[in-house]
Amino acid sequence: MKRYNLMLLLLSVIFFQACTQKQVKTTAAEEPKVWTSAQAKKWYNGEPWLIGSNYLPSTAINQLEMWQQDTFDTTTINRELGWAQSLGMNTMRVYLHDLPYQDDSTGFLNRIDIFLRIAKAHNIKPMFVIFDSCWDPFPKSGKQRAPKPFVHNSGWVQSPGREALKDTTQYARLEKYVKGLVGHFAQDSRILAWDVWNEPDNTNDSSYGKEELPQKAEHVIPLLKKTFEWARSARPSQPLTSAVWAGDWSSDTVLKPIQKLQLEESDVISFHNYDKPVDFENRIKQLERYNKPMICTEYMARPNGSTFEGFLPIAKKYHVGMINWGFVDGKSQTIYPWDSWQKKYTGEPPVWFHDIFRKEGTPYRAEETNFIKQMTGVTKT
Template sequence: MKHTKLYLLALVVCLFTQGCFRKEAENKAVKPRAVWTKEEAKAWYGKQGFLIGPNFSPSTAINQMEMWQAETFDTATINRELGWAESIGMNTARVYLHDLLYQQDSAGFLQRIDTFLDIAERHNIRPMLVIFDSVWDPHPKLGKQRDPRPHVHNSGWVQSPGSAVLQDSTQYPRLERYVKGVIGKFAKDERVLAWDIWNEPYNLNEGSAYGKQELPNKLDYVLPLLKKSFVWARSANPSQPVTAAVWKGNWSSHDSLTAIQKVMIEQSDVITFHNYDGPQELEKRITWLQRYGKPLICTEYMARPNGSTFQSSLPIARKYNVGMINWGFVNGKTQTIYPWDSWDKQYTSEPKVWFHDIFRQDGTPYSQEEVELIKSMTAVQATASR
């Protein structure tokens, strides 16, 4: 009996000890890596050259769903259009993903991302992949996507997560699997430039039909999920930087930032931002963000009627060594040649001055002058690297 009791005691101790060791190992495995220091961020950025490219969606896709779902994953168009990006010296592209695609078919979605990265690599383009997005339709659905509304800017783009998921914390484990699953799969993949955690998380879509469909307290739901998303991303220990771009607002001091903006800045390995205004505003915002001592990338710009053009923006970017990713590439189903006010104002034909985009679907540029400027900027980089 005594030996039996000793044996049972030893067994309990052993199991307890093993459990502790296992728990400790698990804790070590999931501990998120630290946000990069200024030195780490600068070391990474110093290897990239002058980053320039578009926010990319193939012209045959109205939104992220249509780009990525198996039935509409158009590799021929992706290959052709990324070839045009390569031809003018572009070396990156910002590309949106969606949580519902991972829920629908995680293995298939990851395989299509892998295929896309192969195509991009063929054209010397390393994409920045966007995990979540708060802009446009808050009611995303899988399956066949709607047809574009004639002459309306981004009439079919969808948010991720949608409003129903955003306000349901029981969905967090699913969203965590999505973030860790995608980033974990490509965490050491040199074909990926960076991870953009959340596009414009504090955008309430005012001025569009979708603004009236937003949750009245949307930002109260966004803030905790944004914080968690950064932690989930860094738990995958990516070799690439993790970031989220501040948009609008007063960034003149850290105290002037909102709670969401502070999370975006403090949790970003490199600092990213958006600017659709003229050159003076771009330069002002760059100088505001320089106080953080980290590399800067403008991940959205170029709205011609606003004075945000390649001619006005790229020389400033070169001056301050800021990466530049413009909105839009090939005029297609997103219809972003039309301005934001097309939601309220009726357009019946192509505007004389395109709002966004660079190429027509036959590959001819909207403006040869713009294309030559982009080529000249990337040619300077190519010459300097030789």
């Protein structure tokens, strides 16, 4: 009898171990992974040549003013996305923020859905930005301040702000935001992609540098990794990405830890470039080693030599998606250059830094919008 009980016990242990191993293997197999090159190319081949702008309504100074209920301006959004459609644009890169989700998650998600309905009516599939490390590190919900006259992005705010970034007890709140947001729209074909974090290690030295969190990158890296994990756990049908934006990307050995993380975790590769056309092409060649589709999610600073005429033909040659900074001259005031934080301007600059349209819808440069139309096929050459 004792021998029988011992045998039964051994069989139970073996059965339990087998079941446990099977469960571990099944769970590991089902874990969502970074897209392979083949998966990324299949997705990209299903899209047209991507071209659009970073979009903020002209009536909003920042992400909060765009998305909060009191200032969510569907009339302006509809009108301005119509201008984008007239150029043949098919995407827009649009920034979200964690605070509207914290304040009213249901309302925020509903407003995103309304935005998506408007965008779809204009044949535009937006790329949504979840977090952003640029400009003011102290975001606050509610009424936003008025723009500082003639200053570039004088009211743009970071997400998460400095206080949340340094406080790991807020990770649970941020996790809820990321999973709730991406999970809600995970299978939504109206969304192009998720840009997990914009310029995550930007320390804003020329504007808010003295108010920034010391050793900012060290705080961002673990949260950036978790953000990719949170977003991916929602199993989105859309790709995840985070754009490298500065430094040397020429080989894996020279990448900073945060750049390595961005590139390794991105389903498709994205990057920023505000330099001259030759520099832009070099950046593309540097990133080709990843053998994945590429999207330039920020470019076009006219005085720097970053222009539609200089960049778009190169992008088409390499089949790189293109999303320029700035669409309409509005409360963000990005017609003024970055140096407007140090240099005093008293009127419209001699050459606009960013943006394509004036508030009433006339192009800043008609020859520029005509060129965009030629590149998108709206106007035949």
